[in-house]
Amino acid sequence: MKVTIDGISIEVPEGTTILNAARQIGGDIVPPAMCYYSKLEGSGGKCRTCLVKVSKGSEKDPRPMPKLIASCRTGVMDGMEVQNITSPEVIEARKGIVEMLLINHPLDCPVCDQAGECHLQDLGYEHGLAKTRYEFDRRTFHKIDIGDKIQLHMTRCILCYRCVFTADQITDHRIHGILNRGDHSEISTYIKAAVDNDFSGNVIDVCPVGALTDKTFRFKNRVWFTKPVDAHRDCDHEKCNGKVTLWYKGEDVIRVTARKDVYGEVEEFICNTCRFDKKKTADWVIEGPRQISNHSVISSNHYETLHPLPVVKTNPLLVEANKEQFERTTRL
Amino acid sequence: MGRKLLLEHINVPGIETFDVYRSKGGYDAVAKALKMSTDDIVEEVKKSGLRGRGGAGFPTGMKWSFLAKPEGKARYLVCNADESEPGTFKDRYLMTYIPHLLIEGMIIGSYALGANVSYIYVRGEMMPQIRILEKAIAEAKAKGFLGKNILGSGYDLELYVQPGGGAYICGEETALIESLEGKRGNPRIKPPFPAIAGLWGCPTVVNNVESIAAIVPIIRDGGDEYAKIGIGRSTGTKLISASGNINKPGIYEIELGVSVEDFIYSDEYCGGIPNGKRLKAVVAGGSSVPILPANLILKTVNNQPRLMSYESLSDGGFATGTMMGSGGFIAFDEDQCIVRNTWNFTRFYHHESCGQCSPCREGTGWMEKVLHRLEYGHGKLSDMDLLVDVSKKIEGNTICPLGDAAAWPVASAIRHFRDEFEWHVTNGAEATSRNYGLAHYADPLPVLEPAPAAG
Amino acid sequence: MLRVEDTIQTPVEFSAALIAKFDDVVSRYPEGKQKAGLLPILHLVQAEFGWVSAPAMDKVAAYLNIQPVEVYEVATFYTMYLMKPQGKYFLEVCRTGPCCLNGAEDIMKYIEQKLGVKEGDVTPDGLFSWRGVECLAACGFAPVLQIGPEYTFYENLTPASVDKLVADLTAQAKN
Numbered sequence: 001m002k003v004t005i006d007g008i009s010i011e012v013p014e015g016t017t018i019l020n021a022a023r024q025i026g027g028d029i030v031p032p033a034m035c036y037y038s039k040l041e042g043s044g045g046k047c048r049t050c051l052v053k054v055s056k057g058s059e060k061d062p063r064p065m066p067k068l069i070a071s072c073r074t075g076v077m078d079g080m081e082v083q084n085i086t087s088p089e090v091i092e093a094r095k096g097i098v099e100m101l102l103i104n105h106p107l108d109c110p111v112c113d114q115a116g117e118c119h120l121q122d123l124g125y126e127h128g129l130a131k132t133r134y135e136f137d138r139r140t141f142h143k144i145d146i147g148d149k150i151q152l153h154m155t156r157c158i159l160c161y162r163c164v165f166t167a168d169q170i171t172d173h174r175i176h177g178i179l180n181r182g183d184h185s186e187i188s189t190y191i192k193a194a195v196d197n198d199f200s201g202n203v204i205d206v207c208p209v210g211a212l213t214d215k216t217f218r219f220k221n222r223v224w225f226t227k228p229v230d231a232h233r234d235c236d237h238e239k240c241n242g243k244v245t246l247w248y249k250g251e252d253v254i255r256v257t258a259r260k261d262v263y264g265e266v267e268e269f270i271c272n273t274c275r276f277d278k279k280k281t282a283d284w285v286i287e288g289p290r291q292i293s294n295h296s297v298i299s300s301n302h303y304e305t306l307h308p309l310p311v312v313k314t315n316p317l318l319v320e321a322n323k324e325q326f327e328r329t330t331r332l
Numbered sequence: 333m334g335r336k337l338l339l340e341h342i343n344v345p346g347i348e349t350f351d352v353y354r355s356k357g358g359y360d361a362v363a364k365a366l367k368m369s370t371d372d373i374v375e376e377v378k379k380s381g382l383r384g385r386g387g388a389g390f391p392t393g394m395k396w397s398f399l400a401k402p403e404g405k406a407r408y409l410v411c412n413a414d415e416s417e418p419g420t421f422k423d424r425y426l427m428t429y430i431p432h433l434l435i436e437g438m439i440i441g442s443y444a445l446g447a448n449v450s451y452i453y454v455r456g457e458m459m460p461q462i463r464i465l466e467k468a469i470a471e472a473k474a475k476g477f478l479g480k481n482i483l484g485s486g487y488d489l490e491l492y493v494q495p496g497g498g499a500y501i502c503g504e505e506t507a508l509i510e511s512l513e514g515k516r517g518n519p520r521i522k523p524p525f526p527a528i529a530g531l532w533g534c535p536t537v538v539n540n541v542e543s544i545a546a547i548v549p550i551i552r553d554g555g556d557e558y559a560k561i562g563i564g565r566s567t568g569t570k571l572i573s574a575s576g577n578i579n580k581p582g583i584y585e586i587e588l589g590v591s592v593e594d595f596i597y598s599d600e601y602c603g604g605i606p607n608g609k610r611l612k613a614v615v616a617g618g619s620s621v622p623i624l625p626a627n628l629i630l631k632t633v634n635n636q637p638r639l640m641s642y643e644s645l646s647d648g649g650f651a652t653g654t655m656m657g658s659g660g661f662i663a664f665d666e667d668q669c670i671v672r673n674t675w676n677f678t679r680f681y682h683h684e685s686c687g688q689c690s691p692c693r694e695g696t697g698w699m700e701k702v703l704h705r706l707e708y709g710h711g712k713l714s715d716m717d718l719l720v721d722v723s724k725k726i727e728g729n730t731i732c733p734l735g736d737a738a739a740w741p742v743a744s745a746i747r748h749f750r751d752e753f754e755w756h757v758t759n760g761a762e763a764t765s766r767n768y769g770l771a772h773y774a775d776p777l778p779v780l781e782p783a784p785a786a787g
Numbered sequence: 788m789l790r791v792e793d794t795i796q797t798p799v800e801f802s803a804a805l806i807a808k809f810d811d812v813v814s815r816y817p818e819g820k821q822k823a824g825l826l827p828i829l830h831l832v833q834a835e836f837g838w839v840s841a842p843a844m845d846k847v848a849a850y851l852n853i854q855p856v857e858v859y860e861v862a863t864f865y866t867m868y869l870m871k872p873q874g875k876y877f878l879e880v881c882r883t884g885p886c887c888l889n890g891a892e893d894i895m896k897y898i899e900q901k902l903g904v905k906e907g908d909v910t911p912d913g914l915f916s917w918r919g920v921e922c923l924a925a926c927g928f929a930p931v932l933q934i935g936p937e938y939t940f941y942e943n944l945t946p947a948s949v950d951k952l953v954a955d956l957t958a959q960a961k962n
Contacts, residue, residue: 051729096691100725179864181866183682183693189856406817416921423924494823495826497830497864498868514822532817577888581927581928619884
């Protein structure tokens with residue numbers, strides 16, 4: 001099926017969503033997605049940030065769609081024409097949605113572990129206003145621990161439901177859910193209970209914001225000071241293949257996560273043993289540096305080779321004298 | 333007197349019992365329908381021009397004809413009796429006083445759609461109505477109109493009543509299906525439409541109580557006969573729930589096409605405004621539809637009398653018109669405060685937002701807070717523009733129409749009553765102690781000058 | 788913040804009669820779709836115990852063979868299910884537009900004054916509590932209130948009719 005997004009055409013199989021077609025094209029025309037997660041069935045459609053305009057329904061029925069539609073949950077039709085960043089209407093709506101997502105968000109990025117890899121932060125940078133128009137008290141919740149390794153900071157939550165789908169589909173049973181209604185909704189276990197099963201840690205990886213954080217990493221470091229490295233181990237859990245990203249600070253592994261692709265989605269879910277218990281380099285076989293997008297703050301200042309000044313280069317004596325220095329700065 | 337199709341026998345003592353209902357010709361339409369082919373029934377409903385009475389006004393016959401009929405999959409008819417739109421109480425009335433009419437309609441509808449199990453989803457607060465329906469179903473079953481082999485036709489139908497739990501959003505058809513499945517009432521993303529994958533993934537039709545009840549006269553007298561009543565594409569009769577500042581609040585069955593002025597002032601219907609006060613504004617179709625000032629509800633902008641019909645009420649679009657909605661007619665007299673009422677309605681939508689989509693979840697609460705501030709005299713002049721902007725950010729950007737329903741009352745109130753909102757800001761202290769009054773809202777509309785001929 | 792660690796956690800027992808009612812509810816749905824019975828069953832539980840406690844919800848989950856959190860999610864979504872005990876008579880007064888046009892706000896103030904307790908609080912004798920609720924779909928008979936578990940309606944309220952209602956219910960409770 002042929003679909004055209006912002007003037008760029010691509011052939012995709014039937015059943016592909018507009019968002020996934022856009023991801024196949026790649027680049028700036030990919031709509032942002034805060035709640036959709038390709039690995040979780042049923043996710044998407046809720047945050048409304050991926051709204052696009054369908055200016056031509058299909059070859060058969062060329063009428064435009066009357067409303068903006070969620071690209072993550074709408075399948076393409078042959079001959080469909082979609083406008084994302086070329087539609088002022090879409091940009092305006094998205095700006096409104098970012099504002100809505102932020103009015104009750106604490107904006108505590110300076111103390112939030114997610115800062116630097118937070119999708120809401122990225123979205124806010126691209127579409128948000130510099131000032132808020134909201135002049136009322138923000139909604140707050142107490143922080144709670146759900147299990148000894150995961151902290152829930154509900155105030156930051158944007159109710160994407162990803163962690164609920166993860167618990168339903170990846171783990172053997174779910175004990176947390178969405179309670180209450182409307183803007184009182186919250187992720188909770190209702191009665192005091194620990195989320196405790198082999199795959200529970202994945203809720204941290206799927207969370208687009210800092211609502212679910214890894215307690216073993218909490219306040220240890222800013223992500224942009226850590227260095228991600230791909231590694232694997234021979235995990236004996238039947239559903240985990242032990243492929244992870246290790247986050248180094250100096251010599252120490254301070255965090256283990258699943259490997260995330262360019263859209264922030266994990267490539268494969270990992271078990272809690274890999275995530276929480278294997279924090280020594282010796283536990284792992286190192287594959288090499290993790291590729292992080294150049295746009296991400298995480299990749300700034302990393303892996304830079306210190307290029308010696310020309311005057312140093314031409315002087316073998318100086319090169320020899322500073323050899324150790326150069327090696328240290330180019331190390332991981 | 334207009335013709336009554338649904339409430340014809342409403343005053344007959346004992347009409348809520350099977351025997352009395354039957355003696356008045358009740359269930360004749362079932363006997364007739366079971367001898368017809370299912371396609372013919374759908375055809376009759378199409379011919380009648382019946383439009384969904386729950387609020388959206390989508391042609392019922394069309395909806396039925398979209399139902400997928402895959403082999404080996406059950407099909408369901410679900411009656412939407414989750415009536416909770418502020419201003420609307422017709423379904424409660426119908427179920428309380430003439431429950432067999434709904435059951436008769438359910439039997440015909442289920443037969444036409446090929447459903448062998450059907451549900452009536454009644455809002456949980458209507459527990460007395462649930463008891464009434466359960467009793468009526470038992471009666472109908474005992475007389476052979478439900479259960480196995482109805483009237484020897486070979487058609488089986490079980491009919492159940494399902495209570496809701498208290499959520500306005502479950503009046504949205506996909507949220508209703510979710511709720512019926514025992515889940516939170518979060519609307520589903522369409523497509524797929526319920527006609528393809530609804531209740532438990534099976535093809536499902538969800539119809540309002542009044543739509544299903546209207547099937548009975550359509551089958552009994554024929555679709556063409558039904559279509560003769562009414563005006564234009566607004567065929568048949570409609571139950572209007574009249575409330576607010578009127579002399580005779582209650583349920584009225586009108587032939588579509590009665591003038592709004594007649595409806596408010598004639599003794600046959602609402603009987604005018606109490607205590608000699610004057611009309612200030614009307615919400616014509618339940619709280620979700622745009623509010624109109626008295627001058628615009630009685631006359632269209634072209635100085636034509638406005639009629640109670642889908643087309644006439646929406647004449648002028650959202651600029652000067654409103655909508656038929658679910659027929660919840662709320663009248664406001666000169667002493668009512670539009671700002672307070674808008675705040676009240678917005679609080680309702682804030683309370684009822686399911687919380688799935690971010691614009692509606694966050695935006696309704698934001699609007700409520702701003703309106704609260706305005707009502708209590710702490711607002712700013714920029715608040716009106718802020719409200720209009722927030723309502724625009726919600727409208728059309730959500731999964732279900734609750735976002736639109738929350739945005740329209742706010743946008744329309746500011747559109748038509750902006751000076752009252754401004755007065756709340758400029759005279760903040762005074763606004764907490766007295767109302768703005770009628771002002772110019774009932775003044776005759778200016779006569780439009782005809783546009784100069786082209787060329 | 789909804790955590791019930793501090794509310795009553797007394798274990799509950801479902802009587803055989805109640806379980807029989809559950810069975811009747813579940814028989815209305817196709818095989819394997821028993822979760823659809825959740826809303827009616829929660830109503831039955833509330834009618835029996837006056838509110839829906841966490842232990843009761845756990846038992847319902849076990850009966851329906853679903854996760855307890857699925858019950859919590861549903862029970863907290865719908866406003867009719869009471870997450871904490873209320874008075875024997877829980878007066879729910881409609882506070883939405885059409886009722887307010889006919890004096891619902893005054894009636895709520897009057898009830899607060901009459902019962903001497905704030906919205907959501909229970910009178911010292913445990914008989915009454917009240918709250919404002921959204922539209923009850925009885926706008927033509929405004930103002931209205933309802934009292935569970937049968938959700939009996941009281942229409943066209945006036946201070947006098949509220950007085951009578953409270954007196955009648957107090958007398959009824961004593962007998």
